[in-house]
Structure formats: C-alpha cells, structure tokens
Amino acid sequence: MHEGGFFYQAFVYLLTAVIAVPVAKRLGLGSVLGYLIGGVLIGPALLGLIGKEGQDVMHFAEFGVVMMLFVIGLELEPSLLWRLRTSITGMGGMQIVFTTILVGAAAMLFGLEWKAALAIGLTFSLSSTAIVMQTLQEKGLIKSGAGQSSFAVLLFQDIAVIPILAIFPLLATVLVEKAHPSFMETLPAWLQTLFVIGAVVLIVLTGKYILRHVFRLIAKTAMREIFTAMVLLLVIGIALLMNFVGLSPALGAFVAGVVLANSEYRHELESDIDPFKGLLLGLFFISVGASINFGLVIDQPVTLLLLTISLMAIKAVIVFTIGKIFKLGSGESSIFAVALAQVGEFAFVLFSFSTSLGILDNNTTGMLTAVVAISMAFTPFVFALNEKIIVPFLANKAPKKEKSADTIDEKSRVIVAGFGRFGNTAGRFLRANGVLPTVIDNDSDRVETLRKLGIKVYYGDPTRYDLLHAAGAEEAKIIIIALDIPEKVIELVHTIKKHFPHVKILARAYDRSDAYELIEAGVDKIYRETLDTSLRMGSDTLRMLGYRAYQTERMSHIFFKHDEESIEKLAHHRKDKKEYLTVARQNIEELEEMIKADFTDVDMNRDAGWDTDSLREEFANKGKIYP
Amino acid sequence: MKKILILFSHPALEKSRINKKLVNRINKVEGITFHDLYENYPKFDINIEREKELLLAHDIVIFQHPFFWYSCPPLLKQWIDLVLEHGWAYGSKGTALTGKWGLNVITTGGGEQAYAKEGMNGHTIWEFLAPFRQTFSLCKMIPLPPFVVHGTHKLEGEEIDKYAESYVYIVESLRDEKFDLATLQNARYLNDLSVKKVEG
Structure with a gap:
C-alpha cells in the first residue's frame, strides 16, 4: 500500500515518532525503545507501511x-x-x-x-x-x-x-570487487x-x-x-x-x-x-x-x-x-x-x-x-x-561506598548571562571567591577577548532555550541575568521560569518600571542598575557638606532598604492603575508617591541609643546618672 | 515553659570550630529562637523595632559569642548600644525587660586555670563579665552565671560534641524550668549543672 514518495515516507516516519515516543515515555520505557518499537510496528514484518526502502532510510x-x-x-x-x-x-x-x-x-x-x-x-x-x-x-x-x-x-x-x-x-x-571501486579501494592497504x-x-x-x-x-x-x-x-x-x-x-x-x-x-x-x-x-x-x-x-x-x-x-x-x-x-x-x-x-x-x-x-x-x-x-x-x-x-x-576523586564536567552552579559592563563585575567577583560561573555572551568580539584572558565564556544568544540547556541550566542553582536590553531580560526570565523553574533568578533592571515588570514575572532578586551608584553620590554630597562618614553610610543604607521595600509595594499598586494611565503619567505619579513615602530627617536619625537627650533630661530631673 | 532568645554573634562563623558545632546543635532545639546577628545585619544596620519585639516575646536572653579580647564581637556591642534604649530598657521609665533572665554563652582559648587571680589573665570569667552582668542589672533583668567553653584551641571532635550536648542540656533545662533560680545563681558556671559535664 506504500508508494515510496518522499512526503509519504516523511509522513509515516514522523507519525511513528510522534505517536510511539510519547506512548513509550508514558509507559516509562524511554524514547529509544519508543523509536525501536515504532519501527518494528511499521516495518515489513508487521504493518508493512515501509518496505525494503527502509534500508535506504537507514543509510x-x-x-x-x-x-x-x-x-x-x-x-x-x-x-x-x-x-x-x-x-x-x-x-x-x-x-x-x-x-x-x-x-x-x-x-x-x-x-x-x-x-x-x-x-x-x-x-x-x-x-x-x-x-x-x-x-x-x-x-x-x-x-x-x-x-x-x-x-x-x-x-x-x-x-x-x-x-x-x-x-x-x-x-x-x-x-571485494565492486562495480565502481572507490578511489581508495584501488590502493594497497598501507596507502589506505x-x-x-x-x-x-x-x-x-x-x-x-x-x-x-x-x-x-x-x-x-x-x-x-x-x-x-x-x-x-x-x-x-x-x-x-x-x-x-x-x-x-x-x-x-x-x-x-x-x-x-x-x-x-x-x-x-x-x-x-x-x-x-x-x-x-x-x-x-x-x-x-x-x-x-x-x-x-x-x-x-x-x-x-x-x-x-x-x-x-x-x-x-x-x-x-x-x-x-x-x-x-x-x-x-x-x-x-x-x-x-x-x-x-x-x-x-x-x-x-x-x-x-x-x-x-x-x-x-x-x-x-x-x-x-x-x-x-x-x-x-x-x-x-x-x-x-x-x-x-x-x-x-552492603553500605554504599561514596565514589571519590574523578568527576566529569562538573557543570557550573552559576550561569552569568551577559558579560558586559554589568555582568562582568558580578562574574569577576564570583571568580575572585572561587566560584567559576559559566558565562554566555552574544558579542563575538568580547567573547574572543575574554577567551584570550583565560575566562571560560561561550558565544550565543542566552535567551534561547537550547543554549541554556547546553550551558547546563538543569544543574545550575542560580542564573544572573545582566543583559543590556530590558526586553531580552524579560524574555530570558520567561524562558527560565518555563523550562527551568528550579533555578533562582537574579536580574538586572534598567529602571523602576523595568523592575516592576520583573517583579511581576517572578524574579527572585532585582538589581536596578543605577540605584547603588546614585545613592553613593548622594551620600558623598552629604560628606562634602560636613556630615560624618559613618552617619552618611548608615543613612544611605537605611534609604536603600526603604527604597527596595517601596518598589515592591508600588509594583502591586501599579498593577491596579495600569489600565487607565499612560506610562509617562504613571512615572510622574510614582515620583510623587515615592517622595511622599520617603523618610524625613527625623525618621532617619532614629538611633536613640546613641542619643543622650532623654538621658540628660532625666539627669536634670532626678540627678541620677546612667551610661 | 520559658521562652529563650539566643542572640548569636560571630563575625566569621565559617572559620569557627566550636561555635559552629554549638550552633548546629542548639538551633535544632525546640521552643527556642536562634537569632544570628551577623547573618541578619551584615552592615550593622540593626532593625531596632524588630529586636525590641523579639526581646519582649522571650523570658530568657542569651548572648552567645566568642570571648574576643575579654568581650563580645562589635556587632553585639552595637546591638546593646542601640536596642537597649533609655526609657525603654533602662531609666526610670524603662521597664520593658524587668524580671527577664540574661546570661552569656562564651567560648575562650584560655583554660580554666588561666582565668584566676594567679592565672595568666589575672581575673575570673565572672569578673570579666561584669559589664554584661551590670547591663542586665541596669535593665532590671536577673543575670545568671555563664556557660563557658574553655581551651578551645585544644578541643577535638568528641570533646566539642560533649560541650555541645551539655549546652543543649542546659538550654533545655532552662526552657523546661528544671532548676530553681537559686540553684542557677549559685553555680559558678552553668556547665556545672549539666549531668553531661565535660571534665577538666
């Protein structure tokens, strides 16, 4: 019943694969056995959907x-x-x-x-x-x-x-004498x-x-x-x-x-x-x-x-x-x-x-x-x-003995996607602490240079599932996403969430609205690229105005934590408003909310333990000294 | 049943031999709150409100730390400075901690004989702990004798395990109110009350 047409054959083989493999996997037999059984079924011995040309297909x-x-x-x-x-x-x-x-x-x-x-x-x-x-x-x-x-x-x-x-x-x-002996076969064995x-x-x-x-x-x-x-x-x-x-x-x-x-x-x-x-x-x-x-x-x-x-x-x-x-x-x-x-x-x-x-x-x-x-x-x-x-x-x-020494290509526990100005710092810091990440980057010049410096880096678009797979995402614990383009970051987050849900994601965010999207996508930790730097700038300004170094240090950290918490809150808030506000309007409103939610200097200076006001007061009243 | 809060402070637990074992055992004891200060506040940014709430929710406060330079690591000192506020923990209106018990659990390289008048350090552990004791007292708390691990540099596997067991026993006994206050206060070290006491 078969006519060896190409499409007919392709149809039969693909259909066999598509049916036999899932069934075999369902039965816990593995894909290889699925293919084999599928082949037996359609072979000349049983259904006869394919005949002698099976040999050609095999070649x-x-x-x-x-x-x-x-x-x-x-x-x-x-x-x-x-x-x-x-x-x-x-x-x-x-x-x-x-x-x-x-x-x-x-x-x-x-x-x-x-x-x-x-x-x-x-x-x-x-x-x-x-x-x-x-x-x-x-x-x-x-x-x-x-x-x-x-x-x-x-x-x-x-x-x-x-x-x-x-x-x-x-x-x-x-x-063996063939009708058309190949060039090689005409030669003596040693020459072959x-x-x-x-x-x-x-x-x-x-x-x-x-x-x-x-x-x-x-x-x-x-x-x-x-x-x-x-x-x-x-x-x-x-x-x-x-x-x-x-x-x-x-x-x-x-x-x-x-x-x-x-x-x-x-x-x-x-x-x-x-x-x-x-x-x-x-x-x-x-x-x-x-x-x-x-x-x-x-x-x-x-x-x-x-x-x-x-x-x-x-x-x-x-x-x-x-x-x-x-x-x-x-x-x-x-x-x-x-x-x-x-x-x-x-x-x-x-x-x-x-x-x-x-x-x-x-x-x-x-x-x-x-x-x-x-x-x-x-x-x-x-x-x-x-x-x-x-x-x-x-x-x-018998008690099982642990195997020692030799291990195969121990896949890295951390993958760094994007080794540009952002990812390279994170990656270098990890290396300095003995954690060697697998790096994926899609700039071929950069890859070349890094390789010359002895860094293990692979070329490719990190948002591709198969590349992540090849880079060992199954075995990885953490993926650092440090790509330049916000859309690519989101795309990669979705791919990871879909195919490697067990991996923790640390993602670089371009700005606040980018951060909101990442929060919605379920990223574990978000790093706004300018937050730390601009805060350092602010606290340096305070120092130049005569503030003490340790004070500005503590204040900037308090501010940082507050900002991180507020972005989580605003992310949900924003979700509700999304429908009826333009993005620009949204950003302005947010700035307003943000400033309103900020601490005043009264809130900031709340380390009362180092404050002697109340002590002096009590001393004045009762004449009793405390430390 | 007493609620116990362990305020643990060690700046380099990854290098520790003794405290690591003590911690691994003690943080599995039921009904206690183990609070790792360096893990929570690596930037010394202590959340004062949270710490106050923790203190209020417990009956016994334990400072567990290595006895660096006859004192505690800096983060615990910062914690004492900032959390025990005037008007809350001490002072005429500071009564939040009244009646709670406080003690130190310390590890030290020196042996017992080094901590004596004639010993290398010239003072007993109890004398060295005076600032902590008085801190508890000023907060209207009841100071208890310490639990001490001596001669840490010479201790090996099983000896450390014994100390850990003894520590767990003492903390469980405190939790279950096995000893009355007088027994506790009369002990030189709380170790002495442990049936699993380490000899030497």
Missing part, C-alpha cells in the same frame, strides 16, 4: 550518528579528558580488551576463524552512546558514580572506533592507512586554524540561520570528504568536533545541530526496528534469545568487575554494568563494513545484527529490573 539516518559523534566530540574538551584520564583509559581500556577477548573466544568456540572472531569481539565491545546517555539523563543518573563511569567508558569506546575502523581493512580476507591519517590531519588543521575565523565572521552577521547552515555544511562536507577517501563519516565528524571543542562557539554549534541530530537518530532507531529480520527471529527464536542474553551477561559481568576494581559500590557497579550491557549502534556500521570486506558472511551478520537490535531493545527492561530489584537488594546488603 540516510546513519547521518544522525555522524552528527551525534560530532556533538560528542564537541563535548570532549581536552581539560575534561585530562581530568577523567584514569577512568577513561583504565575503565574503557579494560572494558574493550576483556570484552573483545571473551566474546572473541566465544565466537571461536562457535567455529569462526580468528579474524572474524576478532571483528565480532571488537564490534560487540562497543555500547550505545545514544541509548545510554539518553537513559542516564532521563533517570537523572549522569552525575552519579555509575553515570560518570559510563560516560568515561563510552568516551573511550568512541575514541576506540578510530583504530577499530583502521584495523578492519587489515582483517579483510578478500578484496596513510590516507586515513592524512584525512584526519587535514580536518584537525582546518578546524584549528581556519574554522574558528569562519565562524567568527558568520557570527558577526548575527543571522542565526546562516550559522546553522554553516554547521550543517561543515558536517556534510566532512561526511563527503570521508566518503571520498573511503572512511567513516562519523569518525571525521568526531575529530572535527574535538577540534572545535575548545572554541567559543561550542555551545552554539551544539545547540544548532541538536534538533537535527535528535530527529535523525530517531529515524535511525526506527529503521533499526524496521530492519530486524523477523524471518530469523521466527526461525530461531531460542538461539537468538540465548545469544543476546549470554552476550549481555558477559558484557555486564565484565563492566561490574571493572566497577568494583575502580572502587564503585555494588549498587553503582550494577547500574554501570546494566547501562553498558547492550551493543551500540556503531555495530550496524561495523557489520556492514565487515561484510563488504569479506570478514563476515551475510548469514552471520544478519544474525548478529538481530542480536544487536534485541540487546538495545532489552536495555530499558534490564534497567528497570536492575533499578527495582538488584540495586535495592545490593544497597540493603
């Missing part, structure tokens, strides 16, 4: 994986890598080596020769970054010991993909390896010395869609280059991401590419679901099930042991183990790669691909099982 959707690796690369700041070095190399290295050996040995027991077994072992040692990170995020486990360890191992796996891809051609048993290195070096150099300037120029145009276009162009360009030299586009994108991780445009790049990445990954998961070979599943359900379960068990036991070696508690280790027990999406790429290299035959890869997909589909269930039964059991049995 297209693999681009989501490319983008994901680009984003992962972006998150790999060298400093973060350095801090996590022990976890990454230790845990990650052990995980890959042991899994490869054990799974490879098992494969050889099934009668495969060592090259094939090695390819299978390497492929199965990888886990699904997409599934794991998404699940951990949804469950709020990212910051836990298990979450951080998972992240470290996934990181190592993502890096390990590079040598794995380079090793595979060396395992090739036959040189040389090309791999050459292409990577090219990307690194371009990223390091050219791209930043290009982004800067484009950022200066202040056209957001052009920036987005540039990001997409970059990723697609890399994919094409990689294809040309016969390498994995994902690998190239990953390298480009790492190179750009230190750039001030990192968050902007990340948030621009995020929706594309998300949708394409969804599409990818749907096509994985659709491509599960149900013929195989129906023929050999027991074999497949046993294979999947024993594979996941092997992987989990290895990871659990590593967790224990690295002093994680039992509960954390079991979460860590369950998280990494499935096989990653990269397996699909590696299996098709190894088929084309003749390392594995079609039958084997068909079977193994099904195992991968099933292991992915099992993950949410295993997670739930672990969470409900195993972790509580372990936690009751």
Whole structure:
C-alpha cells in the first residue's frame, strides 16, 4: 500500500515518532525503545507501511550518528579528558580488551576463524552512546558514580572506533570487487592507512586554524540561520570528504568536533545541530526496528534469545568487575554494568563494513545484527529490573561506598548571562571567591577577548532555550541575568521560569518600571542598575557638606532598604492603575508617591541609643546618672 | 515553659570550630529562637523595632559569642548600644525587660586555670563579665552565671560534641524550668549543672 514518495515516507516516519515516543515515555520505557518499537510496528514484518526502502532510510539516518559523534566530540574538551584520564583509559581500556577477548573466544568456540572472531569481539565491545546517555539523563543518573563511569567508558569506546575502523581493512580476507571501486579501494592497504591519517590531519588543521575565523565572521552577521547552515555544511562536507577517501563519516565528524571543542562557539554549534541530530537518530532507531529480520527471529527464536542474553551477561559481568576494581559500590557497579550491557549502534556500521570486506558472511551478520537490535531493545527492561530489584537488594546488603576523586564536567552552579559592563563585575567577583560561573555572551568580539584572558565564556544568544540547556541550566542553582536590553531580560526570565523553574533568578533592571515588570514575572532578586551608584553620590554630597562618614553610610543604607521595600509595594499598586494611565503619567505619579513615602530627617536619625537627650533630661530631673 | 532568645554573634562563623558545632546543635532545639546577628545585619544596620519585639516575646536572653579580647564581637556591642534604649530598657521609665533572665554563652582559648587571680589573665570569667552582668542589672533583668567553653584551641571532635550536648542540656533545662533560680545563681558556671559535664 506504500508508494515510496518522499512526503509519504516523511509522513509515516514522523507519525511513528510522534505517536510511539510519547506512548513509550508514558509507559516509562524511554524514547529509544519508543523509536525501536515504532519501527518494528511499521516495518515489513508487521504493518508493512515501509518496505525494503527502509534500508535506504537507514543509510540516510546513519547521518544522525555522524552528527551525534560530532556533538560528542564537541563535548570532549581536552581539560575534561585530562581530568577523567584514569577512568577513561583504565575503565574503557579494560572494558574493550576483556570484552573483545571473551566474546572473541566465544565466537571461536562457535567455529569462526580468528579474524572474524576478532571483528565480532571488537564490534560487540562497543555500547550505545545514544541509548545510554539518553537513559542516564532521563533517570537523572549522569552525575552519579555509575553515570560518570559510563560516560568515561563510552568516551573511550568512541575514541576506540578510530583504530577499530583502521584495523578492519587489515582483517579483510578478500578484496571485494565492486562495480565502481572507490578511489581508495584501488590502493594497497598501507596507502589506505596513510590516507586515513592524512584525512584526519587535514580536518584537525582546518578546524584549528581556519574554522574558528569562519565562524567568527558568520557570527558577526548575527543571522542565526546562516550559522546553522554553516554547521550543517561543515558536517556534510566532512561526511563527503570521508566518503571520498573511503572512511567513516562519523569518525571525521568526531575529530572535527574535538577540534572545535575548545572554541567559543561550542555551545552554539551544539545547540544548532541538536534538533537535527535528535530527529535523525530517531529515524535511525526506527529503521533499526524496521530492519530486524523477523524471518530469523521466527526461525530461531531460542538461539537468538540465548545469544543476546549470554552476550549481555558477559558484557555486564565484565563492566561490574571493572566497577568494583575502580572502587564503585555494588549498587553503582550494577547500574554501570546494566547501562553498558547492550551493543551500540556503531555495530550496524561495523557489520556492514565487515561484510563488504569479506570478514563476515551475510548469514552471520544478519544474525548478529538481530542480536544487536534485541540487546538495545532489552536495555530499558534490564534497567528497570536492575533499578527495582538488584540495586535495592545490593544497597540493603552492603553500605554504599561514596565514589571519590574523578568527576566529569562538573557543570557550573552559576550561569552569568551577559558579560558586559554589568555582568562582568558580578562574574569577576564570583571568580575572585572561587566560584567559576559559566558565562554566555552574544558579542563575538568580547567573547574572543575574554577567551584570550583565560575566562571560560561561550558565544550565543542566552535567551534561547537550547543554549541554556547546553550551558547546563538543569544543574545550575542560580542564573544572573545582566543583559543590556530590558526586553531580552524579560524574555530570558520567561524562558527560565518555563523550562527551568528550579533555578533562582537574579536580574538586572534598567529602571523602576523595568523592575516592576520583573517583579511581576517572578524574579527572585532585582538589581536596578543605577540605584547603588546614585545613592553613593548622594551620600558623598552629604560628606562634602560636613556630615560624618559613618552617619552618611548608615543613612544611605537605611534609604536603600526603604527604597527596595517601596518598589515592591508600588509594583502591586501599579498593577491596579495600569489600565487607565499612560506610562509617562504613571512615572510622574510614582515620583510623587515615592517622595511622599520617603523618610524625613527625623525618621532617619532614629538611633536613640546613641542619643543622650532623654538621658540628660532625666539627669536634670532626678540627678541620677546612667551610661 | 520559658521562652529563650539566643542572640548569636560571630563575625566569621565559617572559620569557627566550636561555635559552629554549638550552633548546629542548639538551633535544632525546640521552643527556642536562634537569632544570628551577623547573618541578619551584615552592615550593622540593626532593625531596632524588630529586636525590641523579639526581646519582649522571650523570658530568657542569651548572648552567645566568642570571648574576643575579654568581650563580645562589635556587632553585639552595637546591638546593646542601640536596642537597649533609655526609657525603654533602662531609666526610670524603662521597664520593658524587668524580671527577664540574661546570661552569656562564651567560648575562650584560655583554660580554666588561666582565668584566676594567679592565672595568666589575672581575673575570673565572672569578673570579666561584669559589664554584661551590670547591663542586665541596669535593665532590671536577673543575670545568671555563664556557660563557658574553655581551651578551645585544644578541643577535638568528641570533646566539642560533649560541650555541645551539655549546652543543649542546659538550654533545655532552662526552657523546661528544671532548676530553681537559686540553684542557677549559685553555680559558678552553668556547665556545672549539666549531668553531661565535660571534665577538666
């Protein structure tokens, strides 16, 4: 009933996503499983809404994986890598080596020769970054010991993909003759390896010395869609280059991401590419679901099930042991183990790669691909099982050990939006006291300068939800809004109130009427930009007139507090009057109310404890002395 | 049931070892008002009306502070200067605080033997506290002996905990009126009335 038209396909896939994901989330299964189940439903085996062209869609959707690796690369700041070095190399290295050996040995027991077994072992040692990170995020486990360890191992796996891809051609048993062999495939193996290195070096150099300037120029145009276009162009360009030299586009994108991780445009790049990445990954998961070979599943359900379960068990036991070696508690280790027990999406790429290299035959890869997909589909269930039964059991049995030392990219507790003349003082003061805020600013020249001074600052429009998200607003405690434009301040307040209601907001207000609006919007604390300064001016005037310094100091503080209280009161008052007064009239009336409400000097000098009038009076009357 | 107001003043609680523990225990005691002066008035801008209301609402006033230079930190002195107004707290018409009890809870680096005629400081704690005692008296309040933590620089974990427990015990006893006034007034330190007294 399907006619492969583009709009028809787009309709089917989007509809699947829109229905399956919310339903799956409702059932507590997570979005990944939602996509997978959706894919199974519309696949040729069941409803048949999509047929063989599902394979093509999968190839297209693999681009989501490319983008994901680009984003992962972006998150790999060298400093973060350095801090996590022990976890990454230790845990990650052990995980890959042991899994490869054990799974490879098992494969050889099934009668495969060592090259094939090695390819299978390497492929199965990888886990699904997409599934794991998404699940951990949804469950709020990212910051836990298990979450951080998972992240470290996934990181190592993502890096390990590079040598794995380079090793595979060396395992090739036959040189596959294609109708149109690519330029690379006509070359001998050693030259191919040389090309791999050459292409990577090219990307690194371009990223390091050219791209930043290009982004800067484009950022200066202040056209957001052009920036987005540039990001997409970059990723697609890399994919094409990689294809040309016969390498994995994902690998190239990953390298480009790492190179750009230190750039001030990192968050902007990340948030621009995020929706594309998300949708394409969804599409990818749907096509994985659709491509599960149900013929195989129906023929050999027991074999497949046993294979999947024993594979996941092997992987989990290895990871659990590593967790224990690295002093994680039992509960954390079991979460860590369950998280990494499935096989990653990269397996699909590696299996098709190894088929084309003749390392594995079609039958084997068909079977193994099904195992991968099933292991992915099992993950949410295993997670739930672990969470409900195993972790509580372990936690009751042994006192949970706190994990020490290594922490991943500890998101800053404070975000400063706008680092202009207002925000920079607040931000510098925080830094001077050891609180390093995440700074977002949308002036690219300023960002450049601050970066040169070693301040961690990101380029972008802080009012954007996705940028706030990328800057870690979920984990932040306080957001300081110090933007120049009052309308932008209000806009940002609304965004934060809507998406991150737990974050405290300290906002800069331009003037009183601006302050009223912010009070109405529910800002926690408001700072009128001229209040403190003009009061200082007033008290300096008093001093020049001969008033004592401490007196003017106290008086200005009393006045300040009174003014702060009165603005709260007037805010409500003003709300009632709003309808029938013009803004100008309103301001004049307010000035009148304000002055009327001000203290007189009688009110101000009320520290009677330092006053001897009443004492002298009493002394005169009764002749009795008091201090 | 007596209502107790603790006026706590410490300019650098973040650096404190003893007071931090005392505070963490005492501010969880039910039925007392713990009032952290430096936290409320970092600019010495004491809200006199509010302080007066607090005093009126309580029966026992405790000044808790480190015994810096044989006295209290400056904010508490400013509080005394400004809140205890003539005609309200003292003077012929000043009767607002009549009959309330007042005492100091202090922490000091010197040991007990240092606070004696022959000791390093030449006077007892009771003698040093004369200005506070007389302040209470002038306000027609009844001064009580202090609760004293001696030798703070040498105290370690468990010893500090014991002092904290003893402090909590004394404050709870005051609240629940376990001791009569004579017993209290006859004690050298209120610590001595605690069953959980720290030896030495």
